[in-house]
Amino acid sequence: MFSRYIITLALLLPLGSPLSQAVAQVPQTTIPADTIHKFQNPTGVSSGTRKPFYRSKLFRASVVPAVLIGYGISTINGHGFYSSYDAHRDITRAFGPGPHTRVDDFLQFVPYFELGGVLLAGVESHNDRVNLGLVILKSEAIMLASVYTVKMLTRIDRPSGAATAFPSGHTAQAFMAASIVHTELRDKSQWYGIGAYAVATSVAALRMVNEKHWQSDVLAGAGFGILSAHLAYLSHRNRWGRKPIGRDVGMVPIWSPSGGTGVSLSWRPR
Numbered sequence: 001m002f003s004r005y006i007i008t009l010a011l012l013l014p015l016g017s018p019l020s021q022a023v024a025q026v027p028q029t030t031i032p033a034d035t036i037h038k039f040q041n042p043t044g045v046s047s048g049t050r051k052p053f054y055r056s057k058l059f060r061a062s063v064v065p066a067v068l069i070g071y072g073i074s075t076i077n078g079h080g081f082y083s084s085y086d087a088h089r090d091i092t093r094a095f096g097p098g099p100h101t102r103v104d105d106f107l108q109f110v111p112y113f114e115l116g117g118v119l120l121a122g123v124e125s126h127n128d129r130v131n132l133g134l135v136i137l138k139s140e141a142i143m144l145a146s147v148y149t150v151k152m153l154t155r156i157d158r159p160s161g162a163a164t165a166f167p168s169g170h171t172a173q174a175f176m177a178a179s180i181v182h183t184e185l186r187d188k189s190q191w192y193g194i195g196a197y198a199v200a201t202s203v204a205a206l207r208m209v210n211e212k213h214w215q216s217d218v219l220a221g222a223g224f225g226i227l228s229a230h231l232a233y234l235s236h237r238n239r240w241g242r243k244p245i246g247r248d249v250g251m252v253p254i255w256s257p258s259g260g261t262g263v264s265l266s267w268r269p270r
Contacts, residue, residue, distance in 0.1 A: 061230035068223030072167065072216040076156065084214035088159055091208050098160075098211035104203050108170045111177035111196040112136075118185060118192060125184040132184065135232050139176050143228035147172050147221070159211040168213040171221030172228070174200035179229035200225075 053059055074080045075087075119125060125132055151164040158165040178200040182193030204218035213221075 057234060061234055062227060065223040065227035065230070068226070069167075069220045072219030072221075072223065074216075075219070076166065076214070076216045082215075084216045087208065087215035088211075092211075095209050098209055100210055101206065102210075104170055104206035104210065104212075107199060107206070108174040108203050109177065110199045111174065111181045114192065114196055114199075115177075115181045115184065123185065123188055126187060127184065131236065135229075135236055136180060138236065139180060139229045139232040142231055143172050143176050143225060144169075146228065147224050150220075150224075156214075156217075158217075159214060165213055166217050166220060167224050168204070168207050168217040168221030170207055171200070171204045171213070171218045172225035174203040175222040175225030176229045177225075179226050183229070183233060 071080075075082065075084050077083065078085045115125075119129075127135065147167055147169050150167060151169075154166045155163055156166040157163055175197070178193065178196035181196035185192035200222070204222060207213040207218055208215060
């Protein structure tokens with residue numbers, strides 16, 4: 001502060017005056033550089049604390065699938081508190097020997113139809129169409145590779161006697177699709193995800209009622225399906241199709257006295 005006043009006074013005095021020469025001869029004080037703390041925060045940005053592992057995205061995405069897969073493994077054959085043999089005995093006693101229906105072969109894809117119908121109705125998903133399609137393709141690839149690799153490695157027989165029971169591919173497919181529906185539409189309403197998971201649970205139950213899978217197979221299948229969808233989202237970076245495609249798709253029922261009933265499908269691409 002003092003040195004600044006001296007410099008200002010020197011500028012105001014005429015050159016060559018005795019007072020200006022005296023001011024010029026006053027020694028300037030310099031502030032020593034801080035060399036003690038120069039490496040402690042060089043950017044000036046406060047360093048953030050590292051989050052514990054249980055709050056990481058990977059842990060939260062894998063904890064539920066890990067519980068399902070782990071519990072399924074613990075009930076293989078006659079093992080566990082309530083084993084797959086115990087569950088099969090009770091199901092056969094309640095519904096009789098299967099198979100009973102093939103509706104589960106088609107029901108596993110119903111969550112996808114739910115997602116498509118909601119999007120056609122004009123509800124916006126979390127991702128645009130391009131990124132949503134890429135997430136679905138990546139989820140399918142992860143699920144198919146993991147499920148059928150484990151099938152080939154375990155080779156556990158089904159209740160009907162056929163091979164490759166563990167884990168259930170139908171259940172994995174249904175729960176993977178339900179997870180995608182929940183992730184894409186949970187900001188709009190939680191009921192979309194609840195309906196999709198209810199359908200997936202029905203697929204798991206029917207696989208046991210039809211004697212296609214054990215309890216351990218459907219539990220692990222649900223875990224593999226959910227984990228596949230979560231890994232696809234965690235590894236996706238939204239680098240493609242940043243502009244929305246097909247956001248303005250709408251479907252409206254119409255009626256006229258001369259033409260009867262119908263459906264009007266409109267699309268205004270941006």
